[in-house]
Amino acid sequence: IRYAHHAEPLGVFEIYLPYAPVVTSIKADTLRAYAALALGLLLLWLGLFRTVATASRQLRRQSDHNAHQALHDALTGLPNRLLLHDRITQSLRASDRDLRPMALVLMDLDRFKEVNDTLGHRHGDNLIQQVGERLRATGRAMDTVARLGGDEFAVLLPGVDGDAGAMSAAERLRDALREPFEVAGLQLSVEASLGVVLYPSAAGDADVLLQHADVAMYVAKRSHAGIAMYDRADDHHSTERLQLLAELRTAIGEGQLVLHYQPKLHLGSGTVRGVEALVRWQHPERGLLPPSDFVPMAERTGLIHPLTEVVLRTALVQVRAWCDAGSPMPVAVNVSTRSLLNLEFPDLVLTLLTEHGVAPELLGLEITETTIMEDPQRALAVLTRLFEAGIRLSIDDFGTGYSSLAYLKRLPVHELKVDRSFVANMTRNERDRMIVNSTVALGQSLGLDVVAEGVEDAETRAALEDLGCDLAQGFLFSRPVAATDISGWATGSWATGSWAVGNSLPV
Ligand code: C2E
Ligand code: CA
Ligand code: CA
Secondary structure: OOOOOOOOOOOOOOOOOOOHHHHHHHHHOHHHHHHHHHHHHHHHHHHHHHHHHHHHHHHHHHHHHHHHHHHEOOOOOOEOHHHHHHHHHHHHHHHHHHOOOEEEEEEEEOOHHHHHHHHOHHHHHHHHHHHHHHHHHHOOOOOEEEEEEOOEEEEEEOOOOHHHHHHHHHHHHHHHHHOOEEEOOEEEOOOEEEEEEEEOOOOOOHHHHHHHHHHHHHHHHHHOOOEEEOOHHHHHHHHHHHHHHHHHHHHHHOOOEEEEEEEEEEOOOOEEEEEEEEEEEEEOOOEEEOHHHOHHHHHHOOOHHHHHHHHHHHHHHHHHHHHHOOOOOOEEEEOOHHHHOOOOHHHHHHHHHHHHOOOHHHEEEEEEHHHHHHOHHHHHHHHHHHHHOOOEEEEEEEOOOOOOHHHHHHOOOOEEEEOHHHHHOOOOOHHHHHHHHHHHHHHHHHOOEEEEOOOOOHHHHHHHHHHOOOEEOOOOOOOOEEHHHOHHHEOOOHHHOOEEEOOOOOO
């Protein structure tokens, strides 16, 4: 079954007829039989033709529909990655033939996850649809706007005027999103990071072009520049990152991760209430690397799970050692979203506590507000189990997320840690001071401890005491230091409720 405008056959129809009676008929009366047979076949064929025609029409419609679905995104109706790939390949050929440059723009919305989390997926989807529509309306008819999944879009621009032309097209796309969108009765303006790659200045096929645009987009996002043009030098970053990732895998297994400890102080009495464990990577060639160099990378890959486990083990070995030395010191460990939202996480923590013979009261876990808001129900389930086991729980970076008071009231936690960004400027910025103030008040009314992070000077310390915030952490007291440097801090014992602070802390 073939249609003129369809190059490929759509189907095959087979008819089986018994031949033996035909032979007998021929023998009996050749001529009459032939005529009857011919007539029979003709009638049969005519009858079948209608059925076949209807069936094939349906088949064609279905196959058109399938073809469309395979090449388009269901939510926005825009071309998908597969079709984009095809169009890029065609466009590369046309560009070679006509000697006209073309460009590819990759775009990722900034902070889209927050929209999804706060307004719900339905409104998130609606925003994605509107963004797709806006991009399509902004481009020229010859441009291809595609959705690659999530909040990622691509725009293929055949025929641009070199670097400058590609950049101004990208700027137009970005500016198109600045005009607010109406979602759930709210006016939202959307920021995006755009990576631009020009052909033929960077040679390659569709895959290489997409990969280069991705590198540029990563650079744009990281530098908060909004738009970045692909630069071969940036590739080093991406290969360097890949190498570092491979090395991290080994580092975790080979004990290259070390913990530094920073004291959490009670301001009134100047006693150390406990320490926060902060991971560092003692890299054989690059030296001591801060967590920002490798924790986000571990979070994007599955490596965060072994990392969290190694950090917990190292911290518990240290607590055990302090206990054995007769001066137990509580330690708080930072837990990433992906580890916390793993329903098996509480079992891991409890097993490790038993393994090291450490009382749950000596272990604290710090969880960021955004982690909890990512999946409040699951977070609640995991936190409840940990809380009931007697582990101390803190909400880290408090004030930077969107947690609602309703959730906060239900969360089984002991402590809020006011984010460093508010504390750092509270003596100069009235708004920041008010945020610290209201967090302290909130903590008091919910019966939670409030810790101010990032206290760097005596003035801030005094301001905190004025507000009634009596727990603090920061460079003023001590930078995070190796475990061996801690012994000098303590002159008392945990048995008396807290450690007295020795000479090394200028309290
Ligand atoms: P965080 O949990 O908010 O940790 C506090 C960070 O503030 C630490 O940076 C600490 O060195 C720094 N800090 C403390 N006092 C001051 C101060 O007075 N002034 C300034 N400017 N900074 C101060 P660090 O060690 O680089 O850690 C950064 C982040 O990395 C941590 O933020 C935490 O989110 C993450 N992190 C650290 N260790 C781990 C870990 O073992 N696991 C996971 N998942 N994340 C970790
Ligand atoms: Ca922390
Ligand atoms: Ca923090």
